[in-house]
Amino acid sequence: MIFYFSATGNCKYVATQIAKVTNDNIMSVVDCVKSNHYTFHMSKNEGIGIVSPTYALGLPIIVAEFLKKLKISADRKPYVYFVATYGTTPGQTGFFADEYMREKGFPIDAKFSVKMPDTWTPVFDLSNKEKVNRINYRAESQIDFLLAQIKSTACGDFMTHKVPRLAAKVCYKIGYESIRKTKHFNVEDTCIGCGLCEKKCPVNAIKMSHGKPVWIKEQCVMCLGCLHRCPKFAIQYGKNTKKHGQYTNDTVKINKIMETERLYLRELRMEDKKELMKVLSNSESMQFYPHPFSEEEVEKWIEWNLDNYKKYKHGLWAVIAKEGDVFVGDCGITMQNIGDKTVPEIGFHIIMEYCKQGFATEAAYACMEYAFNVLQYPEVFSYTTIRNIPSQKVAEKLGMRIYKYFEKNGERQIVQTIMNPKLVEKE
Ligand SMILES: Cc1cc2nc3c(=O)[nH]c(=O)nc-3n(C[C@H](O)[C@H](O)[C@H](O)COP(=O)(O)O)c2cc1C
Ligand code: SF4
Ligand code: SF4
Structure with missing residues (x-):
């Protein structure tokens, strides 16, 4: 137990x-x-x-x-x-x-x-x-x-x-x-009176009064759960909490990896198959691949990434638009062979109807930062067929330059790369 x-x-x-x-x-x-x-x-x-x-x-x-x-x-x-x-x-x-x-x-x-x-x-x-x-x-x-x-x-x-x-x-x-002084709590006008703070308090130390939380001093264990979980960040404690931000470790709930302004990336799961097929089984989205994926191939794709998470602590993740919690595709870092060596590569696949909104660049940029700052890779790569201009443009937006060309699947591939700026600075 x-x-x-x-x-x-x-x-x-x-x-x-x-x-x-x-x-x-x-x-x-x-x-x-x-x-x-x-x-x-x-x-x-x-x-x-x-x-x-x-x-x-x-x-x-x-x-x-x-x-x-x-x-x-x-x-x-x-x-x-x-x-x-x-x-x-x-x-x-x-x-x-x-x-x-x-x-x-x-x-x-x-x-x-x-x-x-x-x-x-x-x-x-x-x-x-x-x-x-x-x-x-x-x-x-x-x-x-x-x-x-x-x-x-x-x-x-x-x-x-x-x-x-x-x-x-x-x-x-x-x-x-x-520090167990509830008088330091204050509620901002952004409070919508949803009552979540009252419901989630582990020790019933909050009662809603006139649509706002009121604290019961004797009961509060000062876990700050109410402050960190308020959907409007309306609860503050003293002067500094506003600028210090909210935090919850939601890894258990959704296996969230990172967040951007409009998106969050979480681990893929088998239940994503239907959504993922909207891009991986779509002939237009997959025009630069040998063929669109069958249902079985999409399942294998998810399994491959579940293995990647275990083996490398990264892989392709689900890209979710925060607004409406919508699955828009995948993006992440996988180990890829670029002819003469195996390197961390940033890849993405965005469902057609969500393309041309900058989601690929936003997600890929966050992955690049993650590769440098969290995984501490000295450089990251991107490779695709020379016909895939949109993908090369995203790599350019990340600051990548051409590294080399090589042949794969009977096609000429272009490899782009960028160095970890922190490691370049040290040198
Ligand atoms: C009231 C309070 C007091 C804390 N005191 C300490 C402390 O003395 N030392 C410390 O390293 N972290 C302290 N922390 C941080 C927590 O122990 C730490 O963030 C912990 O991982 C939170 O776990 P949880 O997310 O499961 O609640 C404190 C947090 C709170 C809310
Ligand atoms: S959780 Fe936040 S928004 Fe909801 S009632 Fe409590 S303070 Fe107000
Ligand atoms: S700090 Fe924790 S114990 Fe105190 S009122 Fe908020 S949620 Fe309840």
């Missing part, structure tokens, strides 16, 4: 990744608290995982209270592990969690930490999406590490960036109380 608390999605993502390798169920602490469910039995071979954010160098009150009340029985001693996600330091979350679990006779065998975007936006700035993506990308190797340890039931304290215990105890006691 993996217990998690997550206001903005970071811990939910980590818990979901752990569940994929352990096959254990994930259990939301909020659901347990709301349904007064604190007694659990662990069957043979079932581990106990606790995944929690760090609040003021310690555990969110809701997690601490839950662990205090938790009652566990087990067929045999389970493997117990704790994971803290954090933005700056996980403080002494592992120590605090262990104190609660030890009292019940289930001391924690392994402790881990994962650095993720810091949702305490009264201080930390999450307005730069590129920076946020980079933090989340770096978190992947930390998650891979803990997955391997948990899978092999490794024991030990693997947490990094901790602070001394005394400092954490003092900060938790004084610091958490001092």
